[in-house]
Structures are given as structure tokens and as C-alpha cells.
Amino acid sequence: MSDKKLIGDLLRAHGLKKTPIRLEMLELFMDHDFALSASDIVAKMTAGHDRVTIYRALSSFEENGILHRASEDGQGVKYALCGQHCPDESHSDEHAHFVCDECHHTYCLEDVKIPEVKVSNEFMVDRANYTLSGICKECKS
Ligand SMILES: [Zn+2]
Ligand SMILES: [Zn+2]
Ligand SMILES: [Zn+2]
Incomplete structure (x- = not known):
């Protein structure tokens, strides 16, 4: 299956309309095995898009x-x-992430679950971030 078809299915499955900017953004994510920031996306997009549009698309991807x-x-x-x-x-993807000290890329460690931490019930925990740092596979070789 081509990326384009895959992305179209993904958008449909999450109830988002297929727009050229959404397709191009998700294609970028599929082409990279590390995480991307809004500025990475602005720099990599072919047509100049303003930041507001990119931020808006990112938050709808996150919400959906x-x-x-x-x-x-x-x-x-x-x-x-x-x-x-x-x-x-x-x-539901609460896994650990790895940030490389050399290239500063962030990778998903999909197989590494976030360890359970006991917190007194004065606090209501909503999210957990678990980040490991060091040298990534690309920089090591
Ligand atoms: Zn998720
Ligand atoms: Zn690296
Ligand atoms: Zn991840």
C-alpha cells in the first residue's frame, strides 16, 4: 500500500478531512523514524505554510x-x-522515548512501557513522560 493511500485511510479512520497540508505533513512523519517539531515541519514542507496553519494541524492530529x-x-x-x-x-501509546545527545532526535521506544509510579492521592496524575537520553543507533554507527 502506498503512503498516500495509508495516510488517506488514517485520516478517514480518525474522522479528519483529507487536505493537501494534512497529507503532506503526515507523509513527512512517515518518512522519518524520529519525532518532528513544528519548526522541523515548516522547514521540510515544499510550499511555504504559515506556522499557525501547521500548529493548528498538529493539534488536530493530537486531538484525533x-x-x-x-x-x-x-x-x-x-x-x-x-x-x-x-x-x-x-x-493509549504510553511508551518511553529516547532523546539523542548528539543529533537531538527523539525516537519512540514503543516496546518500553512507562514504569508504574505510586503518587499520593493528593495529586491526580493525567500524563507521564519517560525520557531516556544517550546516543542513538544512527550516531553510534
Ligand atoms: Zn497516541
Ligand atoms: Zn543521534
Ligand atoms: Zn512515541
């Missing part, structure tokens, strides 16, 4: 279970594609 937040640094939030099973509105 297509992208999740992989990491956050001084450059902003980096997003990655969700696995097949993310329902809309709530993300």
Missing part, C-alpha cells in the same frame, strides 16, 4: 489520536505518529 507528544525542549514539542490503536481524544 494520530500524533502524540514525544518530547519537549527549547525548540518546542516534538510529535510522533501513534500506533494503530490510539482512539480519538485519549492516547
